[in-house]
Amino acid sequence: MKRFAYLSAMLCLWPGAALSQDSFGGSQSSRPQQQQEQQQQQQQQSQSREQMDRQSVPQQQPQQRPSNADPQSAAELQDFGVPATSQLHAGAMHGPTPSSIPGGQIITTKGLVELIQGRQTPFLLLDILGGPEILPGAVFAVPAHQAGNFNDQTQREFGGFLQQMTGGDKETPLVLYCQSTQCWMSYNAALRAINMGYTNVLWYRGGIEAWKAAGQQTTYPQQ
Structure with missing residues (x-):
């Protein structure tokens, strides 16, 4: 477990671990004021696009709910009839998502709470939304949501970021989340990450909405 020691100290439940929203892990506090203002404008534009998508995409009803899950988990595992795909989603980022992800696993709020409270397996928690609230200990990796291909600049930059954060250990559990089951950003x-060969990719499909609905605490990004 030595290879995970530095990750545990830096990220798992470190309240100030949230960093820049417009890059992979860059500190907001270290940026000049002008860049911070530009970042805030970009965030507002991103949130505006998300709201437009939310208004324009019709909500689909789930086909079924798992009978062996608690109500909270069942809501996070709803099947909207959207087939899972191994290709990056290029459409509206707000809309029904698949109920599985090729090469990865879905983690529910219950599972994530157990992972955090257990403290036995250090992991990397990645916020792909870039909103005003985040999960405690999360690190921003918002650009990773972009459509494109697995050979583009976003992939290279994200790969370098994960290489640095995991020390090159592709068995490090990665937990990625965005808004809700209606958000494709964390899916992309x-x-x-899966395409890079990471073997423990956990898609927190319920996102920050499910986290708050379960009564869990959020925090604010470091300013």
Whole structure:
């Protein structure tokens, strides 16, 4: 477990671990004021696009709910009839998502809480949303949501970021989340990590909405 020691100290449950929203892990506090203002404008534009997508994409009803899951987990595992795909999603980022992800696993709020409270397996928690609230200990990796291909610049930059954060250990559990089951951003980011060969990619499909619905605490990005 030595290879995970530095990750545990840096990330797992470190309240100030949230960093820049417009890059992979860059500190907001270290940026000049002008760049911070530009970042805030980009965040507002991103949130505006998300709201437009939310208004324009019709909500689909789930086909079924797992009978062996608690109500919270069942809601996070709803099957909207959207087939899983190994290709990056290029459409609206707000809309029904698949109920599985090729090469990865879905983790529910219950599972994530157990992972955090257990403290036995250090992991990397990645926020792909870039909103005003984050999960405690999360690190921003918002650009990883972008459509494109697995040979583009986003993939190379994301790969370098994960290489640095994991020390090159591709067995490091990665937990990625965005808004909710109606958000593709973390799905794309998870696919990118899977394509790089990471073997423990956990897509937190319920996202920050499920986290808050379960009564869990959020925090604010470091300013």
